[in-house]
């Protein structure tokens with residue numbers, strides 16, 4: 001990603017969440033009434049103009065992963081809030097809408113959206129165009145994970161290192177080199193005991209049973225944001241325990257099915273490899 005540029009993939013995942021609201025049957029995995037509005041008036045028509053692509057099997061599989069990771073994270077956040085966390089830090093937030101549609105239980109949290117300056121500027125212009133007001137408990141923090149220590153960046157933006165915190169890091173690790181990932185995990189592990197991170201990672205396309213992961217890698221590379229880091233779950237577990245996290249939960253397809261898919265229509269497939277893990281320290 002060039003220095004001043006906004007992430008194309010952040011916009012692409014925002015369109016997938018909007019498509020989930022417009023195209024998928026209720027009950028949805030993620031109810032997000034702001035997703036479409038944030039993209040602007042032209043978004044519904046844009047999605048309908050490309051309906052064949054949005055309803056293709058690979059697009060439905062990717063959409064399923066994108067809405068599942070947000071839903072799972074928000075469920076972890078609710079549980080974490082009940083056990084006393086006071087800050088929610090969304091790393092690489094893109095067009096995340098949680099702060100704009102936060103339920104009553106979240107109002108006591110301090111929410112920080114951390115992102116690359118280019119992407120954050122684009123999001124803020126969308127917020128203004130949609131006349132969406134910033135909630136009082138939301139702050140923006142511009143941090144480039146590859147050019148500044150996460151801890152330094154968070155301190156610069158008024159984050160308290162003494163408060164138990166939940167971090168989400170969805171759809172980001174695959175774009176960062178391993179040194180930046182390790183450094184960010186160490187920053188997160190510096191927060192008090194009980195703090196948590198929910199992150200997604202990609203398994204190497206070579207170990208997939210179909211060609212979809214390799215095709216996705218080709219598409220994002222074509223958009224100028226190549227995947228650079230892949231991990232098998234065992235390697236990710238080692239990384240997280242090495243950084244100081246003790247309680248790990250990898251969301252399995254079976255658990256995802258039971259929790260989120262079994263009681264709804266079959267228009268979205270359960271991801272075969274979720275690549276979602278929660279880690280508490």
Ligand SMILES: C[S@@+](CC[C@H](N)C(=O)[O-])C[C@H]1O[C@@H](n2cnc3c(N)ncnc32)[C@H](O)[C@@H]1O
Nearest residue numbers: 007009010013092093094116119144145146171
């Ligand atoms: C695929 S998007 C995911 C956005 C959002 N988390 C979601 O689930 O829709 C990747 C995000 O990572 C951010 N990102 C990528 N490289 C970054 C870096 N070096 N520093 C900060 N953010 C970065 C992008 O700006 C973008 O918001």
